[in-house]
Amino acid sequence: MDDSFNNFKSFDDDNSIDLKQEVSKFLRYWPWFVLALFIALISAYVYLRFAPRIYQTSAKMKILDESEGLELPTSAFVFKRVNINLENEIQILTSYLILEKVSKELNLNTSFYEEGTIQTAQIAQLPFNYEQIIHPDSISTGLSYSVIVKEKNFEITNLNTDKTFKLSNNGLENSKYNLPFNLKLENSASLNKILGKKFIIKYGPLKSSALKLKSRIKVEPVGEQSDLLELSIKGESKELSELILNKLMDVFNKDGINDRQLVSKNTLEFIDERFVFLAEELDSIEIDRKDFKQQNNLVDLAADAELGLQQRTKSDEEVFKIETQIALAQLVQQALKSDSGKGLLPSNIGIDNSGINGLIAEYNLVILERDKLTGSAGVNNPTVMLIESKIDDLRTNLTQSLNSYNQQLQVSQNQLKGRNRKFVGQVAQIPEKDRLLRAIERQQKIKESLYILLLQKREEAAINLAITEPSIKVVDFAISGSGPISPKSNIVYAGAILGGLLIPFGVLYLIFMLDTKLHSKEDINNINPKIPVIGEIPDVKKTKDILFSDPNARTALAESFRILSSNVDYILPVRDNKKAKVIYCTSTIKGEGKTYISVNLSLALSSINKKVLLIGADLRNPQIHTHIHQEKHKPGLSNYLHDINYDWKDSLIRGFDKHPNHHIILSGSIPPNPAQLLTNGRFKKLIEEAKDEYDYIVVDTAPTILVTDTMLISQLADATIYLARANYTEKNLLRFSKDLSESGKLKNMAYVVNSVGASKSYGYGYNYGYNYGYGNKE
Missing domain, CATH: 3.40.50.300 (P-loop containing nucleotide triphosphate hydrolases)
Known part of the structure; x- marks a missing residue:
């Protein structure tokens, strides 16, 4: 294959190119170039005459930072002015979900065309009243209708089935033909402008229109340190392109607002659900607190603790008093036993029994009387003996009284000790009750604080929901250029001239490249320069x-x-x-x-x-x-x-x-x-x-x-x-x-x-090949 380049390269030591010779090889075919250039220019003229005009529409918007204005300037703010990831915003802007909403709201899967003598141009809307009946989501296959405006009616043809309908232009008969739209000419004065014109209505799947729009939309940041985005789209209809860009910014803004409101809505729903749960918990805790107090006879823990201590002290005093009486009674009993009835008994020693105190007093009076009579009358005095008898009776009564009183004191002592143990137990349970009550009250305070916090957050969420800020600021609404960007006559003609020259050049170059035959002595000199x-x-x-x-x-x-x-x-x-x-x-x-x-x-x-x-x-x-x-x-x-x-x-x-x-x-x-x-x-x-x-x-x-x-x-x-x-x-x-x-x-x-100099082999009638026509004979 290397030999195919012999026309343009030298071999062996001679690598120079004879430019004049190379140019002359192409100039020999100058009629080809003239013809190709002529055809290319005619084609360019025809293309410029009938090609649709494409206009560019652009808009600018600023992405607003949700936290903007809430934070103090920091080093990050100073050295990085843009806190928004524009790449993410661009991906959201050009996402299928956003563009599907735009297509649905603008009915972009429905397109209108005006058919001219030579070309058919897309228009934003029909010049008469058009009402679409079919929902954009229900369009699954392509549908096409042509509408010819007549003086008294519309002539509609289903381009899929070639069925033709004639509908009154007052819109009264449209429903009986089961068409996906209604047509009505409201202004008869505009009839002359559109009379006889043909319009085409095309329907397509919503998904296809959204994907087509995705391929047309172009979003780019404005500068490296800017948070502005420029949106652009190319199309035949300026009005439709402007509608698309404005609607895209509107849908994107609403989507951002909905995202921000969604947080507030979810917050409100969460708080409302928590309110029910917290109310039930608070009620349960209050009931538990009430039951705890009822079960433990608590009104106020401090007062109850003080009362318990007072009762315990009083009970201890009463026990001590009973024990004192027992000791006094035992002292009197010992005195009775040791004295054998001869001496006086201690009186007024603190025994709280008046009967015993009376008997002791009477006993002591009789003892004194006996001692007095004994000293004067002798022991055997009948009176003395009578008094002795009386003393024995009093001793017996006193002993019985002391025994009864002692038994009475024992019973009271046992009762007081039992009650004292109860008071001691109640006082000992006060710290545990205090701990349990504090735990219940702590849970109650926590739930109450959480309830109050949720009330506050609910109000904040409700306020945020009511005053949600926009997610973008429109810097420039969609605007279209005054002149078309395509086709450009100077570029088309330049391309035609270039193509008219390059096509024959390329064909000839390919021919020369694939041509392996010798043409002149220069070819020989390139291969065998020494001969x-x-x-x-x-x-x-x-x-x-x-x-x-x-x-x-x-x-x-x-x-x-x-x-x-x-x-x-x-x-x-x-x-x-x-x-x-x-x-x-x-x-x-x-x-x-x-x-x-x-x-x-x-x-x-x-x-x-x-x-x-x-x-x-x-x-x-x-x-x-x-x-x-x-x-x-x-x-x-x-x-x-x-x-x-x-x-x-x-x-x-x-x-x-x-x-x-x-x-x-x-x-x-x-x-x-x-x-x-x-x-x-x-x-x-x-x-x-x-x-x-x-x-x-x-x-x-x-x-x-x-x-x-x-x-x-x-x-x-x-x-x-x-x-x-x-x-x-x-x-x-x-x-x-x-x-x-x-x-x-x-x-x-x-x-x-x-x-x-031959352009082709003449007259010798030889066939190509190496066969010389001999047998292998020597």
């Missing part, structure tokens, strides 16, 4: 004038062969002797014109009064006989090589009357073993003998790529002319000839380019 090109033979059509038969001819063909013959002399070695110089003519493949060049070169050399011998050494496919109208199998070289008794001079032919010094030896009969014949030594003998008779010997040899005939005899040549045919020879074949020269298989080689 000279000594001649360029112009292309001639297949006429009778393809041979240099007239030595005095002044045609371009004759001059080109004169130049070739002169250049051949420059590559031939200089010799002191007068022997002929041997010139081989060969090529790579069949069809490159080596026989044609051999004949004409020999004639050109003969035209300067030189004796020239032309030998047809192409034994496999001889062609010289076709130029001189001789038989193909006329005896010639093959006969001489095969028959040692055959004299080559017997095969000499004078093919051209005006060239008396020109002789030809034809190839002769086609032999089965040409390689063996050429190497048997007789061909060399022929050359050596002919050198003494002629000035030049021109040998038409076989092509080199498939047969070795030419290489077998190449050492006999003084110069080898290697033929390449323009527009026929493949460039990569030149590498084969280059290898032959560099390896020394062909001596003193030079190129001749045949058919130069």
Whole structure:
């Protein structure tokens, strides 16, 4: 594939580009460029004439920060002025949910068109009253209707079914046709403006319209440090584009407000739900507090604690008092037992029993009386004895009274101790009751505080809900440019000119790039710069004038062969002797014109009064006989090589009357073993003998790529002319000839380019390929 670039690149050490040559290759096809440019300009004019005009509509808005104005300036505020993530806002603006709302509110899945003579333009609304009956969400497939305004009615055609309806323009008959819309012409004065015009109403799925709108809307930030966004849209209808952008900003603003209100609404709902729960909890706690006080006989814990302590103290005093009485009673009993009834008993020692105190007092009086009588009357005095009897009775009564009183005190003591233990237990339970009561009261205070807090938050949420701030500030409402942005005539014409030049250039470039054939000597110089090109033979059509038969001819063909013959002399070695110089003519493949060049070169050399011998050494496919109208199998070289008794001079032919010094030896009969014949030594003998008779010997040899005939005899040549045919020879074949020269298989080689200037191959009737038409015979 690298060879496909040969037309534009040099090979080996020569990497230069001949700009003039490259340009000239394209300028040869200037009519193509003119035609393409003409067609492109006509196409541009037609496009500008009938293309719809596209206008750009833009709007600007500022994203408001919800916390703006509530925070004090900080370092973050100073160094980062924008606290809003604009990328997030852009994604929300262009989200499907927002654009679906816009499409639904504006009925963008319903579109209107006005059909003109040449083009159909989209319009924002119909010039008469239109009422859509079908809901945007219920449109699942595409529907189309055409409306033609008549003088007294509308002619409506369902473009999906081709059914036509005629409806009164007063809108009274519309409902009976089950159409998705109602039409009415309210202002008859505007009828003349739209009379006969055709309008088209199209319906599509809401999802498709939203996705289409998403692809059209473009949102970009205004500057790097700004919180402004610019919205833009392109469309045919300015009015519709402005409606879309304004509605988009409105929907986005409402969506932001709803998001902020949603927080307040959710807060209110949450607080209301908590109110019910907290009220139940507060009621439960109050009931628990009441039950706790009732169960523990509590009114006021401090007062109850003080009362309990007083009761306990009083009970302790009473117990102490009873114990004192018991001790006093026991003291009296001991006194009765120890005294044996002789002495006085202690009186007024604190016994609270008046009966006992009376008996003691009476007992002491009787003792005193007895002691008094005993001292005066003696022990045996009847009165004394009577008093003794009385003392015994009083002692007995006193003992019984003290026993009864003691038992009474024991019972009271036990009762007081039991009550005292109760008071002690009540006082001991006061801290636990206080702890439990405090826990209940703490829960009550917590719930009450939470209830009050929720009331406060509820009021705040209600206020926020009522005064929710907008989420955006509209800086510029949607406005459309005065002129269309598309199509632009200067750009279209510039593109047409550019396309008109580039298209043929590209086609030609592709043709040249894929063209692997040789066209001029520059192609040879690019591949084989060390091998000279000594001649360029112009292309001639297949006429009778393809041979240099007239030595005095002044045609371009004759001059080109004169130049070739002169250049051949420059590559031939200089010799002191007068022997002929041997010139081989060969090529790579069949069809490159080596026989044609051999004949004409020999004639050109003969035209300067030189004796020239032309030998047809192409034994496999001889062609010289076709130029001189001789038989193909006329005896010639093959006969001489095969028959040692055959004299080559017997095969000499004078093919051209005006060239008396020109002789030809034809190839002769086609032999089965040409390689063996050429190497048997007789061909060399022929050359050596002919050198003494002629000035030049021109040998038409076989092509080199498939047969070795030419290489077998190449050492006999003084110069080898290697033929390449323009527009026929493949460039990569030149590498084969280059290898032959560099390896020394062909001596003193030079190129001749045949058919130069041909735009296509003329008149030789050769097919492309390497096949030379021989069998594999040697």
